[in-house]
Amino acid sequence: MNNLAAIFLDRDGVINRERSDYVKNWREFQFLPNALAALRQIATLPVPILVMTNQSAIGRGIVSRSAVDAIHRQMQHEVAEAGGRIDQVFMCPHRPDENCACRKPRPGLLLQALHQYDLPAAHTVFIGDSFTDFQAAQAAGCGSILVRSGLQGPQLAALLADQPPVDLVDDLAAAISLILR
Ligand SMILES: [Zn+2]
Known part of the structure; x- marks a missing residue:
């Protein structure tokens, strides 16, 4: 990708295994296969690497x-420790019924990051595992790559069928390969 300005990553289903009962402690946090190696690959790029994550378990x-x-x-x-880098985590702690501006599919977290790091949205890419990640990226004007490694993986292609074309790949490592191509 030319003129890449930042890489945004969802957490659950992209970096670590998604759990329907939420990751509640470090023992429940399990890196997905190849995720650490993929993060090491992008660590030397001169761009911020930022995580954008909904954590409604806090609000609940x-x-x-x-x-x-x-x-x-x-x-x-x-x-x-694995030679990678995550510069900052942007998190929405709210429940869906709180109607906040930051819970994806709303673009609040992405807008916050774009503002704080003074980034041109069109030159950023958001790697997510759910349709709401795609919607948040669209609303913020960011590019997106979707991965099938989250719980929504089997349904993603159908959910994206009527949307503008978007890259859909197996996992973070494949998404990083696309970015570095
Ligand atoms: Zn929120």
Whole structure:
């Protein structure tokens, strides 16, 4: 991708195995195969690498914000140990019924990152695993690549059928290959 300005990543289903009962502690955080190697591949690119994640388990009272923050610190630490880099995590802690501006499919998290890092949206790419990630990227003007490694993987192609063409690949490593091509 020419003039790449930033890489945005969803967390669950892209970096780690998605759980229908939420990742509530570090023991439940399981890196997906090849995710660490893929993150190492992009670490030397001169662009911010930022995670955009909905964590409604906080708003639902299932896990505390400090516990999720601790999971993210540990994730960033392990990624760094493996030679990779995650510069910052942008997180929505709200429940769907709170109607916040930051819960994907709304673009709030992406807009926040674009503003904070002064990024041209059209030169950024969001790697996500769900239709709502695609919708958030569209709403923010970012490019997107979808991966099948999340719980929605089997349905993604059908969900995207009536949408503008978007790259749909197996996992983060394949998405990174597309970006580096
Ligand atoms: Zn929110």
